[in-house]
Amino acid sequence: MADLRSDFIGIKSPNPFWLASAPPTDKEYNVRRAFEAGWGGVVWKTLGAEGPPIVNVNGPRYGAVWGADRRLLGLNNIELITDRPLEVNLREIKQVKRDWPDRAMIISLMVPCDEESWKDILARIEDTGADGVELNFGCPHGMVERGMGSAVGQVPEYIEMVTRWVKQYSRMPCIVKLTPNVTSILPPAMAAHRGGADAVSLINTVKSITNVDLDHFSPFPMIDGKGSHGGYCGPAVKPIALNMVAEIARNPETRNLPISGIGGVTTWRDAAEFLALGAGNVQVCTAAMTYGFKIVQEMISGLSQYLDEKDMALSGLIGRAVPNFVEWQDLNLNYVTKARINPDACIGCGRCYAACEDTSHQAIAMKPGRVFEVIDAECVACNLCVNVCPVEDCITMEELPQGALDPRTGRRVAGYGNWTEHPNNPAAVKAAE
Amino acid sequence: MVRLLIRDGVWGEKRQLHGVQEWGKCPKTGQVRTKRGHSCLPKIYRLIKKIACGSLHGKGHCHWGCTLSNSPLTPGVVPGRLPAAVYRDNFADKEPALDRHEAHVAADRCYFCHDAPCITACPTSIDIPLFIRQIATGTPEAAARTIFQQNILGGMCARVCPTEQLCEEACVREAAEGKPVEIGRLQRFATDSLMAQGVHPFTRSAPTGKRVAVVGAGPAGLSAAHRLALHGHEVTLYDARPKAGGLNEYGIAAYKTPDDFAQAEVTWLLSIGGIRVETGRALGRDLSLDDLRSSFDAVFLGIGLSGVNALRAQGEGRSNVRDAVEFIAELRQAFDKSSLPIGRDVVVIGGGMTAVDAAVQSKLLGAETVTIVYRRTQDQMSASGYEQHHATSKGVRIITGAAPVQVLGNGAVEAVEFAYTAEEPDGLHLTPETFMLKADQVFKAIGQTLQGAPEALKLVGRKIAVTGAGRTSVPGVWAGGDCAAGGNDLTVTAVAEGRDAAEDIHATLMGTA
Ligand SMILES: Cc1cc2nc3c(=O)[nH]c(=O)nc-3n(C[C@H](O)[C@H](O)[C@H](O)COP(=O)(O)OP(=O)(O)OC[C@H]3O[C@@H](n4cnc5c(N)ncnc54)[C@H](O)[C@@H]3O)c2cc1C
Ligand SMILES: Cc1cc2nc3c(=O)[nH]c(=O)nc-3n(C[C@H](O)[C@H](O)[C@H](O)COP(=O)(O)O)c2cc1C
Ligand code: SF4
Ligand code: SF4
Ligand code: SF4
Numbered sequence: 001m002a003d004l005r006s007d008f009i010g011i012k013s014p015n016p017f018w019l020a021s022a023p024p025t026d027k028e029y030n031v032r033r034a035f036e037a038g039w040g041g042v043v044w045k046t047l048g049a050e051g052p053p054i055v056n057v058n059g060p061r062y063g064a065v066w067g068a069d070r071r072l073l074g075l076n077n078i079e080l081i082t083d084r085p086l087e088v089n090l091r092e093i094k095q096v097k098r099d100w101p102d103r104a105m106i107i108s109l110m111v112p113c114d115e116e117s118w119k120d121i122l123a124r125i126e127d128t129g130a131d132g133v134e135l136n137f138g139c140p141h142g143m144v145e146r147g148m149g150s151a152v153g154q155v156p157e158y159i160e161m162v163t164r165w166v167k168q169y170s171r172m173p174c175i176v177k178l179t180p181n182v183t184s185i186l187p188p189a190m191a192a193h194r195g196g197a198d199a200v201s202l203i204n205t206v207k208s209i210t211n212v213d214l215d216h217f218s219p220f221p222m223i224d225g226k227g228s229h230g231g232y233c234g235p236a237v238k239p240i241a242l243n244m245v246a247e248i249a250r251n252p253e254t255r256n257l258p259i260s261g262i263g264g265v266t267t268w269r270d271a272a273e274f275l276a277l278g279a280g281n282v283q284v285c286t287a288a289m290t291y292g293f294k295i296v297q298e299m300i301s302g303l304s305q306y307l308d309e310k311d312m313a314l315s316g317l318i319g320r321a322v323p324n325f326v327e328w329q330d331l332n333l334n335y336v337t338k339a340r341i342n343p344d345a346c347i348g349c350g351r352c353y354a355a356c357e358d359t360s361h362q363a364i365a366m367k368p369g370r371v372f373e374v375i376d377a378e379c380v381a382c383n384l385c386v387n388v389c390p391v392e393d394c395i396t397m398e399e400l401p402q403g404a405l406d407p408r409t410g411r412r413v414a415g416y417g418n419w420t421e422h423p424n425n426p427a428a429v430k431a432a433e
Numbered sequence: 434m435v436r437l438l439i440r441d442g443v444w445g446e447k448r449q450l451h452g453v454q455e456w457g458k459c460p461k462t463g464q465v466r467t468k469r470g471h472s473c474l475p476k477i478y479r480l481i482k483k484i485a486c487g488s489l490h491g492k493g494h495c496h497w498g499c500t501l502s503n504s505p506l507t508p509g510v511v512p513g514r515l516p517a518a519v520y521r522d523n524f525a526d527k528e529p530a531l532d533r534h535e536a537h538v539a540a541d542r543c544y545f546c547h548d549a550p551c552i553t554a555c556p557t558s559i560d561i562p563l564f565i566r567q568i569a570t571g572t573p574e575a576a577a578r579t580i581f582q583q584n585i586l587g588g589m590c591a592r593v594c595p596t597e598q599l600c601e602e603a604c605v606r607e608a609a610e611g612k613p614v615e616i617g618r619l620q621r622f623a624t625d626s627l628m629a630q631g632v633h634p635f636t637r638s639a640p641t642g643k644r645v646a647v648v649g650a651g652p653a654g655l656s657a658a659h660r661l662a663l664h665g666h667e668v669t670l671y672d673a674r675p676k677a678g679g680l681n682e683y684g685i686a687a688y689k690t691p692d693d694f695a696q697a698e699v700t701w702l703l704s705i706g707g708i709r710v711e712t713g714r715a716l717g718r719d720l721s722l723d724d725l726r727s728s729f730d731a732v733f734l735g736i737g738l739s740g741v742n743a744l745r746a747q748g749e750g751r752s753n754v755r756d757a758v759e760f761i762a763e764l765r766q767a768f769d770k771s772s773l774p775i776g777r778d779v780v781v782i783g784g785g786m787t788a789v790d791a792a793v794q795s796k797l798l799g800a801e802t803v804t805i806v807y808r809r810t811q812d813q814m815s816a817s818g819y820e821q822h823h824a825t826s827k828g829v830r831i832i833t834g835a836a837p838v839q840v841l842g843n844g845a846v847e848a849v850e851f852a853y854t855a856e857e858p859d860g861l862h863l864t865p866e867t868f869m870l871k872a873d874q875v876f877k878a879i880g881q882t883l884q885g886a887p888e889a890l891k892l893v894g895r896k897i898a899v900t901g902a903g904r905t906s907v908p909g910v911w912a913g914g915d916c917a918a919g920g921n922d923l924t925v926t927a928v929a930e931g932r933d934a935a936e937d938i939h940a941t942l943m944g945t946a
Contacts, residue, residue, distance in 0.1 A: 068541035070534075347605040350547030370550065390544050391609065 002307035004300060004314055006040060008281045009173045009198040009258050011131045013040035013104040016281035016314065017271065017299050020262050021046050021108035021134060021177075024288045026082065028092035035096070037293035038300060041104025043175075043201075043283060046081035046136045047089055049111040049121060054080045054142075060221035063210030063230055072290050074236030076210040078221060078228055080142045081110050090128055097129040105129070106175065110136040110148050113158060115165050122170040132173035135166060137188075138204020140181050140231045150204070153179035156191035163195025175260060178202040178244075180237075185244040189254045200248065201260035201283060203241045205231025234286035238264030242277055249278025249322045266295075268302025275314075276321035329419040336406050336413050337381040337397040339363070339374045345394040346372060352385035352395060360384050377407040505777065505801040510753055510845075510874050512774045514799025520770045523797035527688040528592075528618065536622040539615045540569035546605055551616060554603035556921075556929045557584035561600060561616055568623055577627035578634045580620055585659045585932070586652055588628055588698050589681050590925045591621035592689050595786075597819040599925070628697075633704045638665035640707075643942045646671065646729040648716045651679020652924045653735030653914025655702055656931030657938075661733075662707035664939045669729070670708055673715035679737055679914075681924065683762040686790040687770075688797070715885070722887035726909055731938045734897065734905070734912040735931055738922075740884030744782065744877050746849075748840035757781065757791035757878035764794055776874025779803045780849050782837055783878030784814035789821065791876045792829045803829045804870055808836040808854050808861060836863060846875050883916055893918045903934035911938055 006016040018041040019025050019034055026045040034042060048054055056079055065074035082089060097105045107130045111117040125133070137153030144151040152158045159176060166174050176192035178185060180203040192200050207229050209219045219227030241263025248254045261279025265271050266287040274282050287295055307314060341352070341364075348370035356364040363378035364385065374385075386395045400406060400413045421428050502513045515523075531539060543565040551561045559580050567576035580587035596602075596617040604613035627634065643666045647658045650672035658668045676682050681695040703710065714720055716736065725732045741756045743749065753776065767773050775798040781791050784807035796803045805824065807814055811833045814821060825831060832851075839850040849872050852863040883896055891898045891906035896918040903911040913920075913930030920926045940946035 069538045347609040348546075348550065349544045349605040350549075351544060354547035366548075 002304040002314065004040075004304055004307075006281050006314065008104070008260065009132070009175070011041070011104045011106070011173060012102070013281070014038075014102060015040035015296075015300055016275070016303075017296050018042060018104060018106070018260070018281060018283045019288060020283035020285040021106075021136065022285040022289070023079070024285060024293070027084065027089075028096055031092075031096050032099075034288075034293050034296075035100045035103050038296045039103070039293065040281075041106065041131075043106040043108050043134050044089065044093055044130075046108040046110045046139070047086060047121070047125075048081050049117050050086055050124065053083050053085055056080055056083050057223050059223035061230075063208075063220035065210050065236060072234060072286075074208075074210065074232055075234045075286050075289070076208050076220075076230035076232045077205070078141050078230040081108075081136070081139070086124065090125060093125075093130060094128045097131075104131050106132045106134050108134045108136050108177070110139065110143060113147055113152055113162065118162060118165045119169045122166065122172075126170070130172070132175060132198070133166065133170065134175040134177050134201060135162060136177050136204070137162075138177045138179040138202075140179060140205055140207045141229060150179035150181050153177075153188060153204070154182055156187045159188055159191040160195035163192055163197050167196040173198040175199045175201050177204055177262075179204050180240055180244055180263075181207050185247050186251055186254065189248045189251075189257065193254055193257050197257070199258035199260060199280070201262055202244055202248075203237065203263040205233045206237055206240060208232035233263065234290070235264045235266050238266075238270060242273060245274060245279050246277040246322065246325045249319060250325050255322075266290075268299040268306065271299055272303055272306055272317065273321075275317045276319070277325065278319045278322045280318055331418060332416050333419060333422060334414045334417045336400040336404075338376050338379050338400065339381065339383075339385050339395050340398045341372055341374060341385075341395050342393070343371065345391050347391055347394075348372070349390060351388045351390065355384050355388045379408065503799075505799045508777055508873065510774045510776045513771045514775065515771070517771060520798075524687050524691060524770055526691050527686075530625060531615075531618050531622045536568055536573070536619060539619055540565045542606060543569070543614045544605060550603040550605065551600040551614075555583075555600045556923070556926045557587075557590070557932070558929075559583045559587065559600075559620070564623055565614065565616070565619055568619055573623045573626035574630070574632075576619075576623035580624055581627075581634055583932075584925065584928050585656055585702055586681075586698065586924065586928045587620055588624040588701075589652070589685075589690065589695065590928065591617050591624055592694070593681075593685050594923070594925050595817050595819065598817050628701055631701075633701065635663055635705055637663055637705060637707055640667070641665040641942065643667070643730045644669070644728075645731045645733065645938060645942075646725045647733045647735065648672075648720070648725070649679065649735035649737060649914070649916070650674075650677035650699075650710065650712070651735055651737050651914060651927060652681060653737075653916075653927035653931035654679070654733065655699065656928040657733045657735060657911075657913065657935040658708050658931075659702055659705060660932050660935035661938060662705050664935075666707070666730075666939070666942070668708045670710045671714045671716065671720060672710075672712045673718070673739075675712055677710055677712060679735075679927075683765055684758065684787075684790075685765075685924075686761075686794060687765055688794075716887065717885045722889060722907070722910065726907075730909075730942055732910045733903075733931070733934055733938065734886075734910065734916060735914040735927065736883075736885065737915045737927075738881035738883055740882035741877065742880045742882060744837060744879065746837040746840055748842070748846075749877075751840050751842050752845045753873060754840055754846050754875040754877070757783065757787050757876040758881060760876055761787070761790060761794065764798075770798060773798055775800050776872065777801045778871045779874045779876065780870050780872040781805045781876045781878055782849075783807065783876075783880070784809065784816060784833075785878060785880070786816050786820060787881075788876075788878035789816045789824045789829075791878050793824050793827050795874075795876070796827045796829055800874075802871075805829060805831045806835050806837070806849075806851055806870070807831070807833045809856070810834060835868070836861075838863065838867065840875065841869075846872055848872055849875060881915070886916065902937035903930055904937065 004015040006013050019039050021043040025042040031042050061077050061079045063076040067073045107125050111121050139149030143149035174197050176197040178188050178200055189200050211220045213222055218225055245259055245261050258280045260281050261274030262283040265282045265284045271282045353364045353366045361378050361380050363375050365373045389395045402413050404413050419425055503511045505514050545562045549562045552558055564576040564579040600616045601613035607613040645661050645666050645668050647654045647670045650670050658670045661668050677699045678695045779795040779800045781788050788805050792803045792805045835851040835853050837849050838852045840846050841848045848869050850867055850869050853866045855862050855864050889907050897912045897916050899912055899917045903913040905912050911934040913934045914927035915922050
């Protein structure tokens with residue numbers, strides 16, 4: 001059993017699996033049960049300023065995208081921050097932290113964008129015993145119109161400013177939660193860094209409309225015949241999140257900024273991928289909302305088995321894939337592969353043929369008896385056939401060794417060479433003439 | 434004290450008046466428990482109710498209040514061997530319809546193959562990946578249209594096709610994991626969806642003024658008539674029987690097509706218009722081919738195989754020895770299955786679908802023992818492995834490699850003597866080794882034959898010779914389905930042949946052939 005104990009910006013937890021700020025962490029009852037199930041920490045559902053709490057809609061809050069057999073692939077919500085009184089939340093946080101001292105307890109905050117409001121809320125949470133704060137600059141709906149959430153997260157100057165206030169008025173570690181609803185994730189991350197953030201967490205939800213009711217002509221979820229955009233999360237957003245995490249992890253200016261990875265983490269494998277791309281821990285929301293708290297047990301056993309098999313420490317996994325995340329122009333253009341169909345595994349569905357013939361490079365021949373064969377002289381190694389083949393590992397990409405003849409180009413496979421030096425590149429760096 | 438052996442358990446410690454079903458020895462746990470206290474009760478309860486209740490109570494009332502005049506143990510050929518509820522159960526839908534969610538899950542398994550092998554394997558070439566995708570995207574009605582374009586009896590075929598030998602055998606998922614896409618059940622889901630709306634998806638072309646006679650209202654004739662009407666021809670559909678449908682109505686096992694589906698389908702099919710149905714009109718008796726040829730522009734024959742082969746065993750003429758198809762037809766027409774007399778020990782001779790259907794339905798009617806005896810090896814049986822399994826799972830015994838030599842009895846049959854057979858280079862031979870099977874009823878299911886085909890038609894083998902899309906040796910006369918040479922005696926093949934002949938007739942009549 002690998003040692004999964006995690007130290008994230010000085011906050012210790014028995015494992016790197018935290019629950020993200022959302023319904024699972026909305027109240028004492030949930031959080032106690034989450035800790036009993038084994039979660040390493042929680043980011044409490046976002047608190048607002050003192051005063052009458054916000055209200056939520058009383059109709060449906062979620063839209064969803066399903067795969068076969070109604071497997072939930074993506075969830076979209078129009079829920080706002082906590083709708084429970086501040087004092088109640090603070091009392092509960094204090095009690096739970098007292099009873100579970102070994103678990104991470106982070107308080108998520110979102111208050112109006114002025115110094116007083118932040119100073120005030122930070123003072124109120126001081127004596128809860130919480131381990132840190134997370135600034136919710138990510139929520140893309142509802143709070144935005146009130147100048148909060150992603151309205152802040154989309155303006156780097158605001159991020160920097162608020163982060164500074166928080167560092168000024170509190171001694172707690174401060175995590176800035178970023179919105180993916182930006183053209184580039186780097187300016188917000190850099191702003192948080194400049195403002196003194198101890199870490200960033202990402203992603204919050206992606207602005208979305210999951211579907212449209214084709215009888216009432218309203219987006220979902222539909223409230224009295226109308227819909228509003230929501231925030232998308234769950235397995236569907238993982239690719240977006242992974243890229244954003246990795247962008248921050250490899251950028252020279254932000255590479256030392258710790259990252260809490262969020263977005264579609266559903267299994268130990270997803271978590272391991274986030275960690276490999278530079279996240280120091282992960283946060284989970286939708287998977288818990290779909291399957292319940294118990295999934296953390298699979299995450300713990302899976303990650304632990306993986307680390308054991310690799311004979312790797314948790315710290316050894318973190319960031320391990322970052323150096324291999326490069327720009328396109330750095331990819332080796334002399335790396336040549338060809339698709340190979342294993343006739344013993346092939347079930348003859350012909351999907352590879354349809355894909356390559358109709359939409360790609362006409363590089364698969366369909367022979368009598370439904371035998372499918374790759375034509376090396378046409379195969380550009382795009383990999384589409386591999387992705388559409390229903391049989392795992394039936395089509396593989398085989399590397400041509402250096403010196404071998406590529407029948408498509410008629411050239412021999414050479415050593416490393418990228419676009420920056422390619423003859424077709426007008427801006428190529430010419431070798432000394 | 435009675436100990437009753439029921440398939441996988443021993444029940445019945447006390448045979449008091451109402452006691453049997455109260456005492457069950459669970460085959461799993463070995464515990465003897467009472468009715469109410471039993472943990473695996475529902476299953477056992479049903480089993481006991483089905484078998485023990487019928488068999489142990491003899492006359493009078495059983496504990497569940499069923500009135501039983503007879504039981505499976507009553508000797509002779511008698512009706513009412515089972516409680517009413519059991520008959521209802523036994524003849525209910527064999528494979529229940531998929532609900533919407535199940536259909537979506539099943540549909541999602543389809544890979545949408547290129548030039549899909551399942552299409553090739555379907556005698557009517559239904560575009561299976563397309564219709565399954567239409568189901569998956571929530572438009573089962575469109576899926577039904579895709580099916581009906583190729584096969585207007587797609588509803589019946591979904592129920593009766595031996596898919597395990599056709600589309601599902603060819604499905605790539607059968608190769609991949611031994612579990613094909615459930616094409617048959619999906620087809621039923623689609624066709625049921627549209628038919629339930631009472632919608633007929635096609636409208637006729639403008640009238641052509643041509644008239645076509647279709648003889649035989651089985652799958653071949655119905656399919657031909659529909660396609661001809663679609664193209665604007667006027668069709669008269671004759672059938673010797675009182676109802677249209679052919680073996681859909683008089684042959685197919687009752688549990689494959691419950692709730693009078695065959696007639697509902699005929700009515701739906703005819704709603705295209707342009708088809709006049711004349712039942713009780715037999716070619717050779719009430720109609721002649723010459724008359725039809727002179728009063729119609731073309732004739733299609735889909736008269737099936739209405740004759741039967743003889744057993745050629747001694748004593749074949751004893752009473753309670755009858756043709757399986759006749760028994761099945763009677764069964765299909767009986768509204769109240771409890772009124773059907775059935776033997777206590779039934780022997781079925783043959784190895785095809787008819788043998789299996791006769792045997793299984795005998796069992797479902799309450800026969801105590803049912804045995805199929807086939808003269809060749811098990812894998813030479815024309816009933817598929819799936820059908821055979823269905824039979825054995827219903828408690829039918831299958832004996833292969835034996836042929837009847839003598840039917841014994843005093844007036845009515847009491848036993849059949851069989852000889853083992855040996856396959857030799859010059860054919861099948863009887864060996865001297867024999868055995869006897871107790872039997873108070875024997876069904877002959879050794880093949881149907883062409884009967885009443887007009888003499889003018891050339892035959893090949895024992896069927897009507899055809900070339901191309903069903904052209905017979907007589908100009909202007911087409912044939913298809915079981916009566917025509919070359920097919921495989923399946924409903925779906927009859928539909929395909931009827932459809933193709935109709936297209937050829939159409940092309941001929943319009944001068945585009
Ligand atoms: C017991 C049994 C079970 C079967 N089960 C299956 C199954 O599960 N699946 C499957 O695919 N196939 C099954 N079959 C085979 C299938 O039923 C036939 O292949 C199919 O019905 C053939 O269609 P058809 O139109 O050629 O003939 P039929 O269905 O036999 O129809 C012929 C019609 O012509 C009429 N007719 C006959 N002679 C005359 C005449 N002289 N004048 C006027 N009308 C006449 C008859 O009354 C009948 O209505 C089964 C067959 C039997 C006997
Ligand atoms: C119903 C719902 C409410 C949420 N509320 C908050 C919130 O109050 N504060 C916050 O920072 N993020 C909130 N989130 C975003 C999640 O914390 C998380 O960033 C996002 O769902 C992506 O992670 P996932 O793919 O594991 O769900 C909410 C998400 C959902 C589904
Ligand atoms: S890798 Fe691309 S080009 Fe090559 S066979 Fe596959 S689909 Fe065609
Ligand atoms: S997609 Fe895969 S299984 Fe299908 S034909 Fe191609 S190689 Fe075979
Ligand atoms: S062979 Fe099977 S998977 Fe392929 S199209 Fe047909 S039903 Fe679908």
